[in-house]
Structure formats: C-alpha cells, structure tokens
Amino acid sequence: xxxxxxxxxxxxxxxxxxxxxxxxxxxxxxxxxxxxxxxxxxxxxxxxxxxxxxxxxxxxxxxxxxxxxxxxxxxxxxxxxxxxxxxxxxxxxxxxxxxxxxxxxxxxxxxxxxxxxxxxxxxxxxxxxxxxxxxxxxxxxxxxxxxxxxxxxxxxxxxxxxxxxxxxxxxxxxxxxxxxxxxxxxxxxxxxxxxxxxxxxxxxxxxxxxxxxxxxxxxxxxxxxxxxxxxxxxxxxxxxxxxxxxxxxxxxxxxxxxxxxxxxxxxxxxxxxxxxxxxxxxxxxxxxxxxxxxxxxxxxxxxxxxxxxxxxxxxxxxxxxxxxxxxxxxxxxxxxxxxxxxxxxxxxxxxxxxxxxxxxxxxxxxxxxxxxxxxxxxxxxxxxxxxxxxxxxxxxxxxxxxxxxxxxxxxxxxxxxxxxxxxxxxxxxxxxxxxxxxxxxxxxxxxxxxxxxxxxxxxxxxxxxxxxxxxxxxxxxxxxxxxxxxxxxxxxxxxxxxxxxxxx
Amino acid sequence: xxxxxxxxxxxxxxxxxxxxxxxxxxxxxxxxxxxxxxxxxxxxxxxxxxxxxxxxxxxxxxxxxxxxxxxxxxxxxxxxxxxxxxxxxxxxxxxxxxxxxxxxxxxxxxxxxxxx
Numbered sequence: 001x002x003x004x005x006x007x008x009x010x011x012x013x014x015x016x017x018x019x020x021x022x023x024x025x026x027x028x029x030x031x032x033x034x035x036x037x038x039x040x041x042x043x044x045x046x047x048x049x050x051x052x053x054x055x056x057x058x059x060x061x062x063x064x065x066x067x068x069x070x071x072x073x074x075x076x077x078x079x080x081x082x083x084x085x086x087x088x089x090x091x092x093x094x095x096x097x098x099x100x101x102x103x104x105x106x107x108x109x110x111x112x113x114x115x116x117x118x119x120x121x122x123x124x125x126x127x128x129x130x131x132x133x134x135x136x137x138x139x140x141x142x143x144x145x146x147x148x149x150x151x152x153x154x155x156x157x158x159x160x161x162x163x164x165x166x167x168x169x170x171x172x173x174x175x176x177x178x179x180x181x182x183x184x185x186x187x188x189x190x191x192x193x194x195x196x197x198x199x200x201x202x203x204x205x206x207x208x209x210x211x212x213x214x215x216x217x218x219x220x221x222x223x224x225x226x227x228x229x230x231x232x233x234x235x236x237x238x239x240x241x242x243x244x245x246x247x248x249x250x251x252x253x254x255x256x257x258x259x260x261x262x263x264x265x266x267x268x269x270x271x272x273x274x275x276x277x278x279x280x281x282x283x284x285x286x287x288x289x290x291x292x293x294x295x296x297x298x299x300x301x302x303x304x305x306x307x308x309x310x311x312x313x314x315x316x317x318x319x320x321x322x323x324x325x326x327x328x329x330x331x332x333x334x335x336x337x338x339x340x341x342x343x344x345x346x347x348x349x350x351x352x353x354x355x356x357x358x359x360x361x362x363x364x365x366x367x368x369x370x371x372x373x374x375x376x377x378x379x380x381x382x383x384x385x386x387x388x389x390x391x392x393x394x395x396x397x398x399x400x401x402x403x404x405x406x407x408x409x410x411x412x413x414x415x416x417x418x419x420x421x422x423x424x425x426x427x428x429x430x431x432x433x434x435x436x437x438x439x440x441x442x443x444x445x446x447x448x449x450x451x452x453x454x455x456x457x458x459x460x461x462x463x464x465x466x467x468x469x470x471x472x473x474x475x476x477x478x479x480x481x482x483x484x485x486x487x488x489x490x491x492x493x494x495x496x497x498x499x500x501x502x503x504x
Numbered sequence: 505x506x507x508x509x510x511x512x513x514x515x516x517x518x519x520x521x522x523x524x525x526x527x528x529x530x531x532x533x534x535x536x537x538x539x540x541x542x543x544x545x546x547x548x549x550x551x552x553x554x555x556x557x558x559x560x561x562x563x564x565x566x567x568x569x570x571x572x573x574x575x576x577x578x579x580x581x582x583x584x585x586x587x588x589x590x591x592x593x594x595x596x597x598x599x600x601x602x603x604x605x606x607x608x609x610x611x612x613x614x615x616x617x618x619x620x
Contacts, residue, residue, distance in 0.1 A: 129580060136587045140594060147598055155602035156614045162595060163532055167524070169591075170539045173584055177547030180577065229618050 015113035032109030055498035066187030072126035090460035097453035157230030168216035175209035189499035218250025232295035236343030244336030273314035281307030322486035323392030359438030379423035385471035516542035540588035551577025
C-alpha cells in the first residue's frame with residue numbers, strides 16, 4: 001500500500017482501536033502513542049517518496065482525474081503531514097502525564113487520532129469539496145477535544161470556537177458550490193485550469209469567500225477573536241496540538257488555493273492578503289503584550305505568527321513562499337512546544353498566571369532551558385529556527401521583485417518591528433516566570449509532579465527543543481526542502497500535470 | 505425560477521445571520537441550522553437548474569445527454585446535509601452542557617474566557 005493511503009489509514013485505525021478498547025486505559029494509552037509512532041514512520045516514508053520532487057497521486061477506485069477523488073502528495077503536503085506526525089507523537093506522549101483519567105476514559109485518544117485523520121486528509125486531498133469534508137472531520141473531533149471534561153471555562157470557550165468555525169465552514173461550502181456551478185469541477189488541478197475561464201469578477205468573489213472561510217480557520221485579522229478566547233481553556237496537551245496544527249491547516253488551505261486556483265488577479269487578492277497579514281501581525285503581538293495568562297499570551301502570538309506566514313504567501317515570490325513553508329514547520333514545532341512548557345510550569349508552580357509564577361530558574365533550570373530555546377526561536381534570535389524563517393520572509397519583502405513595490409518594504413519593516421515585540425513578550429515571560437523570585441506561597445516545586453510523569457512531560461518538550469536547534473543549526477538542509485516545495489507551488493503546472501496526467 | 509430561489513437564499517441568509525447575532529444561545533444554534541440550509545440551496549441553484557431533464561443514460565447511448573441535469577450538486581448537498589446534521593446534534597448537546605456548566609444561555613454572559 002502506498003504511503004499516502006497509509007497516512008490516512010493509520011490514524012483512522014488507531015482511533016477505531018481506541019474506541020473498541022474504551023474501557024481499558026492501558027490499551028488506549030498504548031494505542032494512542034503507538035499510532036502516532038506508526039504515523040511518523042509512514043510520513044517519513046511519504047517524505048522519502050516525494051522529497052525528490054515527484055508528486056504522488058492516488059486515484060480512488062482508479063477513476064481518472066478529474067472525475068474521481070484524488071489524493072495528492074506534493075512536497076508541501078508531505079512536509080505538513082510529517083510535522084503533524086511529529087507534534088502528534090510529542091503530544092500523545094505528553095498526554096500520558098497531562099490528561100486526567102476521566103478524560104482518557106471518555107475517549108481522548110480516539111478523538112486525538114480522529115483529529116489527526118482529518119488534518120492529514122486536509123493536507124493530502126486534491127479535491128476541494130473533499131477538503132471541506134476533511135475539515136469537518138478535523139473540526140468535529142477538535143470540538144469534542146475542546147469540550148471533553150465539560151468544565152465551565154472550557155464550555156464558554158467552546159461555544160465561541162464551535163459557532164465561529166461552523167460559520168467559516170458554511171462559507172467554505174458556499175464557495176465550493178459557486179466554484180462548481182461556474183466550472184463544473186471540484187478537482188483542484190482541474191479548477192486551476194478551468195477557473196482561468198471564469199468571469200474575473202465571479203472568480204474574485206469566490207476567492208474572497210475562500211479567504212473568509214480559511215482566514216477564520218487560520219485566525220487572521222479581523223477574524224481571530226475566537227482563538228484567544230478558547231485556546232487556553234482545554235487541557236494543555238489539547239491546546240498544544242490545537243496551537244500547533246489547527247490554524248496551520250487554515251494557512252495550508254490558503255496557500256493551496258492562492259497558489260493554485262486564484263492567481264489571475266494577484267494584485268487584488270494577494271494585495272488584500274498583504275494588508276491583512278500586516279494587521280494580523282500587529283494586532284496579535286499587541287494583544288499579547290497586555291496578557292498575563294501564560295497560554296492566553298501564547299495564543300495571541302499564534303495570531304501574530306500567522307501574519308508572517310500570510311505575508312510570505314502574499315508576497316508571492318519563490319523566496320517568500322519558501323520562507324512561508326519554512327515558517328510553517330518551524331512555527332508548528334516551536335508553538336506546540338511553548339504550550340507544552342506552560343503545562344509544566346503550571347504543574348510545578350500551580351498556575352498559568354504569570355504573576356503567581358516565579359523562581360523557576362533556580363528551582364527547575366532544565367525547564368528554564370527548555371523554555372528558553374523555543375521562546376528565543378519564536379522571537380527570531382539566531383541561530384535558532386525562527387531567525388531563518390523570519391530572515392527569509394523579510395528578505396523576500398525587501399528584495400524588490402514583488403509586484404507590490406514599496407508596500408512590500410513597509411510590510412517587511414512591520415515584520416521586523418513585530419519580531420522585536422515578540423521578543424519583548426518572551427522576555428516578559430522569562431522575567432516573570434523564571435527570573436523573578438517566587439511570590440509568597442507559590443514556590444515552584446518539582447515534587448508536585450511524580451518522577452515518572454515528569455519524564456513524560458519533559459521528554460517531548462526536550463525532543464521538540466532539539467528539533468528547533470537542529471533546524472537552527474542546519475537551516476540549509478531544511479530550507480532546501482522549503483525551496484523545492486516553493487518551486488512546485490510557484491509552478492502550478494507541475495501539480496496540474498501530475499494530477500491530470502497531461503490530459504489538458 | 506433562479507430569481508425566486510436567489511431571493512429565498514437571501515432571505516434565509518438574512519434570517520440566519522439575524523439569529524446568529526441574537527444573545528440567546530439556542531437562537532444562535534437555530535441560526536447555524538438555517539445557515540446550512542441556505543448554503544445547500546445556494547449550491548443547488550449555483551449548480552444550474554434544469555427542469556425535466558433526468559440524468560439517465562438513454563437506451564443505446566454510451567454517455568449522458570448534454571441537456572440532462574447535473575446530479576453532482578445534489579450529491580454535494582446530500583453530503584453537506586449529513587455533516588450539518590451531525591454537527592447540529594453536537595452543537596445542541598454542547599449548548600445544553602454549556603448551560604449546565606455556566607448557568608446561563610445568554611451569549612453576553614459567556615465572557616469569562618474572553619481576551620480583555
């Protein structure tokens with residue numbers, strides 16, 4: 001069986017197994033972790049298959065495209081599946097110590113894998129309506145993960161999360177319907193060809209519908225308000241996997257449609273993305289500055305970082321797109337890691353409130369180090385991964401070969417300023433949680449967490465931090481992949497030919 | 505016919521957004537339900553209306569006649585209906601649980617987790 005199908009079957013089978021053995025916690029836990037290990041293996045194989053530039057296309061029922069539904073694994077999709085599997089594994093291990101037995105009995109691992117199923121499907125599908133279905137698979141599992149446990153703040157966050165995401169889905173569906181009505185096809189490669197013959201104003205209108213739909217999921221300005229209102233409410237493991245993966249699925253979808261289908265009026269569509277990217281970066285980082293809740297602060301930074309990725313997409317040059325791809329995998333690793341660290345400091349110190357935490361540098365130097373690496377990476381300090389990600393995007397903005405002229409330079413300057421403010425936020429956490437002496441009665445204590453659990457919490461964090469360091473020390477290796485993926489994205493005919501087999 | 509359907513879709517959208525903006529959380533859920541109906545009707549209309557042209561392949565023919573209606577939008581709608589049914593069931597259960605947990609059905613009172 002090919003790696004593309006396996007990447008979808010693995011999480012599905014794991015989820016079903018978890019449901020079958022719902023009563024046995026040890027079995028659920030083993031399946032939960034083992035499934036992620038297998039998924040990681042499969043995604044590495046997928047990466048090996050498509051890493052060389054070959055695009056793998058799976059036609060279901062052997063129906064030729066564009067009539068059947070296809071799964072397409074180009075380099076971007078393979079990279080995204082690989083990073084998702086890495087985060088999935090880290091979070092599954094972390095969950096063993098973080099998620100309480102009550103939630104585990106309610107089927108936590110099953111829904112975690114169902115969500116991975118939806119995420120991988122959304123990355124791998126080559127059909128726009130099919131992507132809608134994968135989004136729904138991902139969303140409804142994430143709804144359950146968000147609500148699981150039913151605590152008061154969770155439910156308050158969940159109402160906003162669910163309602164806004166459903167509205168975004170309805171925009172997505174309406175856009176698919178209009179696109180189908182105009183072109184008579186739903187296959188994305190075929191759409192890339194036929195959409196060029198659509199009436200330009202209708203095409204732009206459909207593009208805007210997709211922008212709203214995916215923009216809401218990606219949490220870009222001004223559609224991000226649900227994110228900082230909900231991401232800090234579920235257990236840490238859940239918010240880490242949400243923070244790492246879910247908004248990035250939205251970014252991925254934006255990248256897919258705005259490099260493949262809506263490229264005829266770049267000045268308008270990508271110009272709009274450019275402006276939104278700027279506002280997203282600025283509002284996110286400003287929102288974060290006033291926060292004193294560890295996870296809420298990080299949530300605002302998700303918004304701000306999404307701005308960088310959208311900026312790369314909007315600039316629409318090979319370097320900018322490569323920067324976006326690099327940014328995507330750097331960001332997923334770093335952001336999930338920071339959320340995981342916030343869980344550890346809460347377990348040691350008993351709070352998410354920065355004002356009630358303190359003294360960690362003395363009490364838990366290892367945790368301090370493990371926070372320092374992703375935090376500085378997020379702030380863009382060389383030689384960590386975030387520096388190279390920001391460097392590529394800012395360089396693309398200053399290069400002067402975009403169609404936006406001076407605006408690209410302005411946005412690059414905004415990106416630099418926002419980087420500085422991000423660093424400010426990270427040093428704020430550092431000063432509050434790690435350097436400041438512990439407030440009266442809130443001294444952090446390793447003994448609050450049993451030794452075995454401590455390793456389950458620290459292990460994934462250390463592994464992700466090591467990955468951040470690896471990306472930072474060997475950026476060329478990783479950037480080569482991003483550059484080749486950008487090459488494919490900037491030349492949609494490669495994708496189109498791979499799917500339609502030169503029939504057009 | 506398209507005109508009539510377009511008006512209906514517009515009214516459905518307007519009604520659902522009105523409901524979504526209400527404070528009662530049950531009304532919001534009804535708004536979501538109505539919204540999915542509006543979208544289904546939109547797909548149906550955008551896919552092209554053709555009266556009395558059943559998409560059957562006639563005797564002795566290999567392919568569908570070019571004049572027949574397109575069955576695919578209805579397949580899309582069917583999928584969308586099933587999904588929105590599942591999602592709606594979940595949303596109702598969630599709203600019930602939220603009501604129990606927070607003791608209010610007023611969206612304005614669900615501000616505990618909002619970013620300030």
